[in-house]
Amino acid sequence: SQTIHQWPATLVQPVGSPLSLECTVEGTSNPNLYWYRQAAGRGLQLLFYSVGIGQISSEVPQNLSASRPQDRQFILSSKKLLLSDSGFYLCAWWRDSGYTFGSGTRLTVV
Amino acid sequence: GQNIDQPTEMTATEGAIVQINCTYQTSGFNGLFWYQQHAGEAPTFLSYNVLDGLEEKGRFSSFLSRSKGYSYLLLKELQMKDSASYLCAVRGGGTYKYIFGTGTRLKVLA
Numbered sequence: 001s002q003t004i005h006q007w008p009a010t011l012v013q014p015v016g017s018p019l020s021l022e023c024t025v026e027g028t029s030n031p032n033l034y035w036y037r038q039a040a041g042r043g044l045q046l047l048f049y050s051v052g053i054g055q056i057s058s059e060v061p062q063n064l065s066a067s068r069p070q071d072r073q074f075i076l077s078s079k080k081l082l083l084s085d086s087g088f089y090l091c092a093w094w095r096d097s098g099y100t101f102g103s104g105t106r107l108t109v110v
Numbered sequence: 111g112q113n114i115d116q117p118t119e120m121t122a123t124e125g126a127i128v129q130i131n132c133t134y135q136t137s138g139f140n141g142l143f144w145y146q147q148h149a150g151e152a153p154t155f156l157s158y159n160v161l162d163g164l165e166e167k168g169r170f171s172s173f174l175s176r177s178k179g180y181s182y183l184l185l186k187e188l189q190m191k192d193s194a195s196y197l198c199a200v201r202g203g204g205t206y207k208y209i210f211g212t213g214t215r216l217k218v219l220a
Contacts, residue, residue, distance in 0.1 A: 036210075043212035044153075044197070059207075090152055098143045099199075099208070101152035 002027035006091045006102030019078040023091030032094040033074040039087045081109045112136045114211035121217045130183045138203015144183045145197040193218045
């Protein structure tokens with residue numbers, strides 16, 4: 001079966017610390033993968049998308065980065081977190097019928 | 111520019127019918143999607159319209175008019191579990207990206 005996994009579910013990190021969120025997809029090959037952020041009371045903001053290994057498109061200038069080291073793996077990183085990086089991070093996989101989202105990571109930067 | 115508008119909040123009574131509107135302005139059009147998002151959870155797919163008209167799926171229906179840049183989501187026989195945010199999203203022409211509205215928070219009252 002085709003599934004998408006995202007972890008961790010929640011994360012509390014101090015300002016200035018690094019970040020690594022991981023997303024993996026199973027049961028498919030060459031998926032189009034996305035990272036979104038949803039700040040409190042706001043809509044989904046596209047951060048990065050990837051159409052293949054090593055191919056990353058960045059939508060918004062920020063202190064975040066993304067990598068696609070393997071076909072089914074998409075990683076969101078930061079070297080130094082800011083308070084404004086707090087939010088709900090969602091990995092998504094584009095399929096013909098729309099997005100399938102991972103379960104999300106609630107990040108609180110303190 | 112590209113923009114999606116939907117009401118911020120709506121309230122309805124259990125057993126009633128509610129219509130959530132969405133208007134959009136995008137460069138190109140490759141489909142409109144509705145997602146349901148319960149508090150603290152990831153969005154889940156509800157419906158997809160690419161041609162004008164009404165798509166019915168059980169208690170939920172979605173309508174699209176491409177010439178008017180307009181869609182609505184119709185929820186019938188409302189249940190308490192329908193209390194959630196409803197996100198309208200449009201896929202622009204020739205892109206892998208969606209634009210999401212900020213969502214409509216629906217409260218269903220007993």
